[in-house]
Amino acid sequence: MPGFRTAVDKLARRLSGYVCEPGSAEYARTVAIDNGRTRTPPALVIRANSTADVALALAFAKDTERPLTVRGGGHSAAGYCLNRGGIVLDLGLMRTITPHKEARQLTVQMGALWNDVYGYADRAGDGLIPVGGGCLTVGLPGFLLGGGYSFVSRSYGLGSDNVTMIKLVDASGTLRTLTADAAAKEDRDLFWACRGGGGGNFGVAVEMTLRLHKPPADTVLGGALSYRLERAEEVIAAYDAWAAKLPPQMAAYGYVGHDPDPAEPTRRIPVFRITPVHNGPYAEGAALLAPMLKLNPLDVRLHSMPLPRLEMAIGRSTLVGDRLAYIRSGMIGDQQGWTPGMIRTLRDAMATAPSTDTFAVWTHGRGKVADPALAGQGPYPHRDKRYVFEVKAIWADPADTRANVEWAVRLGEAMKDDFQGAYVNYIDPLQEKWATAYYGERNLAELRRIKKAADPEGFFTFQQSVDSAFEPDLSAPLDLSPLNRTLL
Missing domain, CATH: 3.30.465.10 (Uridine Diphospho-n-acetylenolpyruvylglucosamine Reductase; domain 3)
Structure with a gap:
């Protein structure tokens, strides 16, 4: 398209950043996100280096009648930072x-x-x-x-x-x-x-x-306590009762997946693992762990280090990379917690997961998040929930996509009556009634009003933007096409 080519050349001369076009190594790096399942090639990547560049990119997309999506870190769970045939505005140069x-x-x-x-x-x-x-x-x-x-x-x-x-x-x-x-x-x-x-x-x-915050101690306690998954009903129930009573300085995340066997590290075995992070003195945190330590963990590893270093140490283990992934989430209420039926459902489902790279993890909520004084500061509706549950199906072969996605959807459907909403940062193109699940009805109505006022022409619109009427079809055979698009 000569007109588009001319427009790109004109834009490139005006940017303090630059453009990346298909075929270049930098284009390939920029459109690769942390999920090998999502490879959606735009016509052009604009790497902005200033606020003025951002405004130029928006004007360019409008002038060329191309859709535009924004890439921050490239960690979008559904790949919504990309689009097919449009413009990707990449902010990666702006890191001051x-x-x-x-x-x-x-x-x-x-x-x-x-x-x-x-x-x-x-x-x-x-x-x-x-x-x-x-x-x-x-x-x-x-x-x-x-x-x-x-x-x-x-x-x-x-x-x-x-x-x-x-x-x-x-x-x-x-x-x-x-x-x-x-x-x-x-x-x-x-x-x-x-x-x-x-x-x-x-x-x-x-x-x-x-x-920023000044923590009560120079270091935090972090680490892991692991138990064989065959003990799930006993240990997760004990964990749930323990976690519900912890002070806000202690967070105790849960994980169900495969870890190296401490007795034979080359072999991976199914485990339930607790990741504790105590924002306070090490001895205080260790004392809080006593009830779970009494349950004879398979493995215990505890560390003391400044929080930024702990974040950097743990964060290296969370990447999907070139593998393929699909995420499903759900909120677990504070009055409910982990019921025996939920524990059995999760344990049995994990035993049939098509890939041993797949895991389930949950964030320990409440504490300061549930402070009523914060409730009106934004539209996040799940402050009172005890856990934010996420199942992350991960596999290596694209031919196995349907089997892995259908398995994760079945697990989500089996637990949906136990969930009270879902988490927008784990945005899921196959989540039923996703808009109310992410925002709640009252907040959704207000968000749509604000969206209409700020963006009356719907320029910033994608498959699951707050103004979208999209709903997935979960009838058999499962329609996977929503996983492969950004725009409707």
Whole structure:
């Protein structure tokens, strides 16, 4: 298309960043995300290096009548940062971190990954910590726009609760500064919507200011306690009763999957594993673990280190890489927890998983997240839930996609009556009634009102944007086409 070619050349001359086109090595790197199942090739990647570049990219997409999606860290669970045949706006060059030491805050450009922020916090040497993601290659914008659970969320709230300012380029190309006390009601509304309303809906977040915290100790306790999965009914029930009574300084994540056998490390065996993170003195955290240590774990590994280093150590183990993955999530209520039936369902399903790379994991919620004072700060509706459950089916051969996805969907359907909603940061193209599951009916209506005001032409619209009417069809045979597209 000569017209498109001319437009690309003209754009390239105006950018402080640059464009990447199909066939180049950098294009291939930029469109590769942390899920080998999602390979959706855009016509062009624009690597912005400034807010002005972002505005130019939006104008270019409109002028050439191409859809545009935004890539922050490239960790989108469903690959919604990409699109087929359109424009991908990549923020990866915009990674500046500016400290505000007296205010205990950081201003961070939205191309940064949590690895960048943790590295900065570790080098700063002041002991201040962010409320950030547990995977190093997760980008800040998607994580924070969807709420964002951290190992220290039970101490300090969601990642989004700790955002004090957002700079956002809206669909008109206008840079807007969003705060809770912004002069314009429209900007206050957008600030509310962007703290839990999910990525890709309202504009391009280019910068955020984050609140930092001084923890009660220089180091945290982290590690793992593992038990044979054959003991699931006994041990997960004991864990659930124990976790419900923990102070907010302790988070205890759960995992069911395959780990190396301590007695024969070359062999992997099914286990239930607890990942404790105690935001306080080591001895205090170790004492809290006593009830679970009495249950004769298969393996125990405990460490003491600053939180940024713990995040960097744990985060290296969470990548999908070139393998293929599908994620399904569900919220487990505080009054319910893990029932015997749920434990059996999970244990039995994991025994039939097509791939031993597949695992289930859950985030330990509540604590500060459930503080009623935070409830109105954003549209995240699941503050009272005890756990955020995620099953992550991972496999190596594309020919096995249907078997692995259908297995994960069956597990989700078997547990759906036990779930009270789902988590937008694990966005799932096969989630039934996804909009109310992610936001709740009241928040969804408000998000759609704000979306209409901020983006009246629906420029920032994709398959599961807040204004989408899309619903998956889960009847047999399962329609997998929603997994392979960004736009309707």
